[in-house]
Amino acid sequence: MYEILNKINSPADVRKLNENELKKLASEIREEIINVVSKTGGHLSSNLGSVELTLALHRSFNTPEDKLLWDVGHQIYPHKLITGRRELFHTIRQYKGISGFPNRDESEYDVLNTGHASTALSAALGMVIARDQKGEKHHVVAIVGDGSLTGGIALEALNQIGHLKRRIIIVLNDNKMSISPNVGAISKYLDYLQSGQFYVKTKEMIRSVVELIPAVGKKMVELAHDIEDKLKKLMVPGSFFEELGIRYIGPINGHNIEEMEEVFDRVKKCTRPVLVHIVTEKGKGYKPAEEKANWFHSSAPFDIKTGKFKKKNGAPSYSSVFSDTLIQLAKNDEKVIAITAAMPEGTGLIKFKEKYPDRYFDVGIAEQHGVEFSVGLALGGLRPVIALYSTFLQRAYDQIIHDVSLMDLPIVIGIDRAGAVSGDGPTHQGIYDISYLNIVPNIIMMAPKDERELQNMVFTALKQEHPVTIRYPRAQGYGVPLKETFEEIPIGKWELIKEGKDGIILAVGNRVYPAMEAALELKDAGIEVGVVNSRFIKPLDKELLKRIEKEYKWILTVEDGVLKGGFGTSVDLFFRENKSFKIKVYSLGYPEEILPQGDTKTIHKLYGIDKDGIVNKVKGIINKRKRKIRDLLKPS
Ligand SMILES: Cc1ncc(C[n+]2csc(CCOP(=O)(O)OP(=O)(O)O)c2C)c(N)n1
Incomplete structure (x- = not known):
């Protein structure tokens, strides 16, 4: 039971809390996130880092009228917990549970569905233009991490934001980390802004340059001032953003709610683009995640006491x-x-x-x-x-x-x-x-x-x-022995694992073992199907396909991918291009629809690409063919 969190049904409830209650709420949110993620797995470190930021944003801004757009969206567990999804939180990332990312179908507080990095600034700017065109007054706030800021699309957005000079608020959530420590020149620049060294360097640099100029005449003094001005601009914090036309404010402690609220309340009055630079700590409040923020970024289930991940099997991934x-x-x-x-x-x-x-x-x-x-x-x-x-x-x-x-x-x-x-x-x-x-x-x-x-x-x-x-999939292998030496695979040559009678399964990648298991089960039921490891999706093994065409009546392709344009369609097209209509090609894969969230086992089962699904499909094909033959034999 959580004393404060259990009473929070919307951000309006958070706005009523006093300083002590807020602190307690932050700690309860952390506890709940650690409890749930230790069981379900999920994005731990970023969420532990964004607790106070989330509370400050929802207190300063009038959500959902004001729009919060979370870049990547992997850091919104605190946001979910205070926007009416507290009771469903334990279902996060599960089949039929709530999403681990913003989802417009879930809540009016989720403005932009995300998952891939660096999209929020562009979308926020689009929403700003729409707002202004309709004469609306709300705020549009994009929250972007230092890692995601380095993505090209974010920089393209900054370019246009600075150019258009519309009223937009960017919150830069800087924890010096992408999944691993952030890399690149922009990341170094943000570090520099954080370090405070800019101030010392500005002064030193100005002094040394001015000292180099001989102090003769008014003109020289003016020149010195001019240089000083330019250098100041060059070295002033945030001048990269300022030069683009975006007001820079920061760096600000991203774990101090009061300080952030004060700043947000002030920037709400700005009529041009503002960037508020918030500094947070990834994994804050849970020692193992603070120490290994990268490993707890997208965490497997773990033991809370030891911080150790629960392992599956011993095979390497x-x-x-x-x-x-x-x-x-x-x-x-x-x-x-x-x-x-x-x-x-x-x-x-x-x-x-x-x-x-x-x-x-x-x-x-x-x-x-x-x-x-x-x-x-x-x-x-x-x-x-x-x-x-x-x-x-x-x-x-x-x-x-x-x-x-x-x-x-x-x-x-x-x-x-x-x-x-x-x-x-x-x-x-x-x-x-x-x-x-x-x-x-x-x-x-x-x-x-x-x-x-x-x-x-x-x-x-x-x-x-x-x-x-x-x-290759996100999975551990089958425990097949690995070797120090390697064998070259002839390009376009498939591996014929097993011959069959009427039909043959062409399986791709991680569907080969389930196809083999299915073939064994079918054999027990008196059905002999062949199995091919179609290890090249492209080029196809045309020689083998021609032989299959002669010797088999039907093919079943199986792939862990969408059907349209997939491996199965290539096989089908191969026969049609060769004007061969003798063999029938059936395919298993995903239809053109948005796959639900869930674990892979559930998804494979749902779409019938696991062992049972393959067995059922083969039985269905055989029954269909038997029915057809019976129909042909019926006296007309
Ligand atoms: C296009 C794209 N590439 C890679 C990823 C994987 N990814 C998810 S979060 C993340 C790091 C983002 O860093 P930052 O924005 O600083 O947020 P933090 O995780 O530090 O909170 C990465 C690389 C992604 N979501 N999208």
């Missing part, structure tokens, strides 16, 4: 096999360069950084730039390997077509978190990559059935003179 293999291969090839876009832990490339710091680059939340940077590396004769989550690779689609594909460059893209993902919901599903890459020329697309095959794929990919993508 695909991400770590990808990274370990790359490290092994980089030993004998100095040209191999590893690139991540702000996900060193998630992609496992942090290990590469430790081994080869000079050949590792974290480009920040900048997937477009990361891919284009790889283009330059490849043009310069190096072998870039960039690992991105499937959902974030969407950001770099133009670079993939316009540069990687059209110049046919040898770049390896590790597509991590491919397929349905647990917990994060619609914004993070990695289900589109097969379809959107399938249509791009020159790209070789692979998907391993297990961790050993992933090793061989990384090895094979680095031998190609073309772009190669390797998609």
